[in-house]
Amino acid sequence: MITETKDILYLVLAFCVLWFTIFVCWLLYYFIAIMREMRGMSKDMRDKVNHVMGIFDTLKEKLERSLSMFAGLAEGVKYVGSYLMDRRSSSRRAGPKKKKHEKENVDEDTIS
Numbered sequence: 001m002i003t004e005t006k007d008i009l010y011l012v013l014a015f016c017v018l019w020f021t022i023f024v025c026w027l028l029y030y031f032i033a034i035m036r037e038m039r040g041m042s043k044d045m046r047d048k049v050n051h052v053m054g055i056f057d058t059l060k061e062k063l064e065r066s067l068s069m070f071a072g073l074a075e076g077v078k079y080v081g082s083y084l085m086d087r088r089s090s091s092r093r094a095g096p097k098k099k100k101h102e103k104e105n106v107d108e109d110t111i112s
Helices: 006-093 100-111
Strands: none
Touching: none
């Protein structure tokens, strides 16, 4: 069977090719396992990012609603403030009014 050194060379080369093939298969198996794990991690990361974005969207909507309510409230306060300022300025134009107790004192002085 093994008669020449060439036969020993071919036998060693065949054995090396066999081990190289086993090594490549093992390497390929681990590479695929790592890729599968990375795919799972990226899916989890995507889910978490989507969850966080949902939270931010909810906060944004609540903030917008609050600001719109606050804008309405601010408009109401502005209206009331301008009404009070107009009322105050109209009372100043009419002149100072005497208070009720001063008016009574004046009436008592005129009677005496």
